[in-house]
Amino acid sequence: MPTRVSSSAGFLVLSTLLCQASAAITWRNCSSNDTAIIGIPLNDTRVQCAEFSVPLDWSDTSAQKITIGLTRLAATKPGNRIGSLFVNPGGPGVPTSELIGAQALGFEFFPDSITEAFDLIGMDPRGFGLSTGIQCDPDLWNQRVTQFPSSQEDFDTVVSTQIQIWESCYNMSGPLLYNIDTRSVARDMEAVRIALNDGPLNFLGISYGTVIAQTYAQLFPESYRTIAMDGIVDHTSSATNLFFTAAQTLESVINQFALWCNTTDTTNCPLTGRDVLSIWNTTVTSALNHPIPAPGCIGTPASLLNGSCYANVTATEFLSVMRDALRLTEGNATAVSQTYAKSSLARSKYASATFAAVAIPCLDFRNALANYDDLRYRLELGSYIAPLSRGASHTWTEQMQCLGFGHRPTYPQQNMDVPWNYNPSPITFLNGSVEAQLPSNETTNTAVLLVQSKYDPSCNYLWAENVRAGIDNSTLLLRDGAGHTSYLLHGEASDAINAYLLNLTLPAPASVVAT
Ligand SMILES: *[C@@H]1O[C@H](CO)[C@@H](O)[C@H](O)[C@H]1NC(C)=O
Numbered sequence: 001m002p003t004r005v006s007s008s009a010g011f012l013v014l015s016t017l018l019c020q021a022s023a024a025i026t027w028r029n030c031s032s033n034d035t036a037i038i039g040i041p042l043n044d045t046r047v048q049c050a051e052f053s054v055p056l057d058w059s060d061t062s063a064q065k066i067t068i069g070l071t072r073l074a075a076t077k078p079g080n081r082i083g084s085l086f087v088n089p090g091g092p093g094v095p096t097s098e099l100i101g102a103q104a105l106g107f108e109f110f111p112d113s114i115t116e117a118f119d120l121i122g123m124d125p126r127g128f129g130l131s132t133g134i135q136c137d138p139d140l141w142n143q144r145v146t147q148f149p150s151s152q153e154d155f156d157t158v159v160s161t162q163i164q165i166w167e168s169c170y171n172m173s174g175p176l177l178y179n180i181d182t183r184s185v186a187r188d189m190e191a192v193r194i195a196l197n198d199g200p201l202n203f204l205g206i207s208y209g210t211v212i213a214q215t216y217a218q219l220f221p222e223s224y225r226t227i228a229m230d231g232i233v234d235h236t237s238s239a240t241n242l243f244f245t246a247a248q249t250l251e252s253v254i255n256q257f258a259l260w261c262n263t264t265d266t267t268n269c270p271l272t273g274r275d276v277l278s279i280w281n282t283t284v285t286s287a288l289n290h291p292i293p294a295p296g297c298i299g300t301p302a303s304l305l306n307g308s309c310y311a312n313v314t315a316t317e318f319l320s321v322m323r324d325a326l327r328l329t330e331g332n333a334t335a336v337s338q339t340y341a342k343s344s345l346a347r348s349k350y351a352s353a354t355f356a357a358v359a360i361p362c363l364d365f366r367n368a369l370a371n372y373d374d375l376r377y378r379l380e381l382g383s384y385i386a387p388l389s390r391g392a393s394h395t396w397t398e399q400m401q402c403l404g405f406g407h408r409p410t411y412p413q414q415n416m417d418v419p420w421n422y423n424p425s426p427i428t429f430l431n432g433s434v435e436a437q438l439p440s441n442e443t444t445n446t447a448v449l450l451v452q453s454k455y456d457p458s459c460n461y462l463w464a465e466n467v468r469a470g471i472d473n474s475t476l477l478l479r480d481g482a483g484h485t486s487y488l489l490h491g492e493a494s495d496a497i498n499a500y501l502l503n504l505t506l507p508a509p510a511s512v513v514a515t
Pocket residue numbers: 028029045
């Protein structure tokens with residue numbers, strides 16, 4: 001192990017510290033308990049599980065330990081074997097073990113060329129899945145909180161409700177709640193890589209997994225063979241900047257949808273021949289005043305825990321599941337309510353993936369919403385840039401839900417080249433130690449591949465370009481199409497990722513593919 005001190009990602013890291021964590025990994029057959037947690041059968045005999053112990057707080061490695069849950073699907077052609085390939089499907093809050101289990105069951109996420117050559121490694125990020133999970137009070141969690149407050153009073157209600165929610169999470173989870181940031185996840189991944197003793201890292205980060213990828217590349221620029229990112233999340237820009245670009249990209253996708261409905265495909269669109277944009281606008285405008293009925297849902301607090309959904313849908317809920325909201329049948333929001341319940345409501349205090357999906361960005365992003373005036377500026381900006389979606393986006397949901405979180409971000413946005421915040425305040429850890437945040441100017445010494453679609457409802461093309469510009473040795477491949485992420489399309493963009501992972505070949509700079 002090198003004893004090199006790196007100032008990557010703005011923090012001093014002694015990479016030798018990681019050696020203390022490198023114990024061997026003991027693989028075992030996955031159990032019915034693992035399956036119960038993940039919800040996808042992990043009983044295929046080719047899937048194996050393991051536990052790995054890491055420090056709760058990487059700045060205090062002697063303190064409390066937590067468990068990282070691992071799954072593995074061994075390479076099928078030993079003669080072709082290259083090594084281990086870590087994958088993360090993002091969310092945050094999607095357990096990687098779910099993806100590994102699904103792949104084993106026959107869902108073709110990875111093509112044969114990849115499964116022949118790599119052991120697929122699923123590391124569930126700390127906080128959920130097979131890793132030590134955070135818990136919250138589900139009844140508090142399931143309260144309905146607006147993301148479009150229209151008065152100081154509304155805003156105060158949002159904050160006080162969320163203080164309660166997050167307090168319950170802290171009461172039930174302890175300091176783990178404040179230690180699930182993505183920099184810690186990248187350090188966990190490096191510790192697991194060292195323990196696997198299988199050469200440099202290969203990693204495919206999808207969506208929020210690209211934040212893990214960027215962080216790892218900065219922290220451990222000499223430890224990887226390949227890092228591919230698909231559907232790029234920007235961890236460099238300010239909160240307002242991210243709000244603006246997220247709203248803009250979603251708005252453009254709504255317009256694309258309307259165009260598609262009118263021109264390209266008239267059989268699959270539920271609103272063929274109608275003025276889609278006007279119906280959309282009327283729906284949102286009226287939902288802001290009166291929730292849309294969802295007659296197929298029961299909607300009592302007890303039934304929510306049993307899998308039902310709210311009996312009506314507010315504008316906040318409608319806009320936060322925007323892509324599925326496009327399936328709305330006018331006046332009947334049952335399908336939208338079901339989607340919202342599935343993605344956002346907690347069925348029990350063990351719904352750690354649901355909780356982590358919101359908590360992780362609260363540590364990874366500075367949201368800069370200190371008061372109601374900040375919010376008014378931002379929503380005014382939203383109505384200007386995105387009149388149809390009113391500034392709604394996954395990003396806005398995160399920014400609003402982090403109000404009242406109770407801890408400042410421990411791994412906020414930082415420019416990978418020139419920091420946008422030149423004078424960040426030092427970070428104080430729970431154990432009282434203080435680390436100065438330094439501008440990071442390290443670049444990677446191994447090529448990185450980025451893939452981004454042009455019409456992505458969740459991630460803006462600008463985000464991908466920011467990340468490309470911040471990582472010296474990176475190539476960005478554009479897909480001239482719609483949809484969040486490209487790998488599952490098994491098209492030209494996926495081929496490029498596979499060629500890179502297998503053969504280290506990269507597309508020419510600024511290449512654009514159609515599929
Ligand atoms: C794991 O499962 C395989 C196949 O069912 C079985 O043959 C093997 O004995 C199991 N190993 C352990 C340690 O239980």
